[in-house]
Amino acid sequence: MGATMLARVLRRLVAWSDSSDAGRRLRAGLLANPLAARAIDALDQRRINRLAKQGDPVERSKRRWRAAEPDRGLSWGEEHSGHGAARVAEAHGVFGPGRRVLEVGPGYGRILGACLESGYEFERYTGLDLSERNVAHLRANFADSRIEFVVGDVENAELAEPVDSVISFLTFKHLYPSFELALANLGAQLRPGGIVLFDLLEGSRAYFHYDASSFIRHYTRDQAGRIVERAGLALAGFDTVEHAPGRERLVVIARAPG
Numbered sequence: 001m002g003a004t005m006l007a008r009v010l011r012r013l014v015a016w017s018d019s020s021d022a023g024r025r026l027r028a029g030l031l032a033n034p035l036a037a038r039a040i041d042a043l044d045q046r047r048i049n050r051l052a053k054q055g056d057p058v059e060r061s062k063r064r065w066r067a068a069e070p071d072r073g074l075s076w077g078e079e080h081s082g083h084g085a086a087r088v089a090e091a092h093g094v095f096g097p098g099r100r101v102l103e104v105g106p107g108y109g110r111i112l113g114a115c116l117e118s119g120y121e122f123e124r125y126t127g128l129d130l131s132e133r134n135v136a137h138l139r140a141n142f143a144d145s146r147i148e149f150v151v152g153d154v155e156n157a158e159l160a161e162p163v164d165s166v167i168s169f170l171t172f173k174h175l176y177p178s179f180e181l182a183l184a185n186l187g188a189q190l191r192p193g194g195i196v197l198f199d200l201l202e203g204s205r206a207y208f209h210y211d212a213s214s215f216i217r218h219y220t221r222d223q224a225g226r227i228v229e230r231a232g233l234a235l236a237g238f239d240t241v242e243h244a245p246g247r248e249r250l251v252v253i254a255r256a257p258g
Helices: 003-017 021-031 034-052 057-066 083-091 110-118 132-141 180-187 221-230
Strands: 100-104 124-129 147-151 163-168 190-202 206-208 215-219 234-242 248-255
Touching: 083 110, 083 163, 083 190, 083 234, 100 180, 110 124, 124 132, 132 147, 180 190, 180 221, 215 221, 221 234, 221 248
Parallel strands: 100 124, 100 163, 124 147, 163 190, 190 215
Antiparallel strands: 190 248, 206 215, 234 248
């Protein structure tokens, strides 16, 4: 197969792998081959460079999530229940009597629903989401005086009061060009000794989906640790979470001073 034909095949495979579980599994297999991995990385970088010339990439990366609608175009597969994320958060002390918890990117409420089903304790639970439609859906489905939802951008949102814990799953990987600005803003609003727990795709790739809007970045543990420190927090460790069979993600645990 010639180089031109190979490039065409890879472009089609990459496009498909952006939009289906089977495609993502195929991409993972291809990335295990050094030659294919280099070719895919080159395609991804060209796509980022091209899209960056067509408008503000920061705004582009947020557009998809601002327009998100509950139960439509789910980015979480139906098999994602939220219980895996909730269990990891509980194991690291996110919940407890008197604790004020912030979830960044609650989406459709699966993690909160899992926390409530499991009986995890908290004094206050706030969900921060870019999508007005998601927030309206969440307010209608979680009628609990301890729970509130607000529309806002994690990179500049100002909370009404400091929180003890922040969790975010399947969200930080979408922040362009990294999650550093978001983490610094969250860290400034944590109580002393507070915890931030979030997941990432592990690796060293970055690309826009072929929808030209959704940004995805993978991080090595060293990269994640350096960003945590630059954001003014201390890296407390790593863990993993399985959102669904075969869907394991890296979990980063960071703490505020104090």
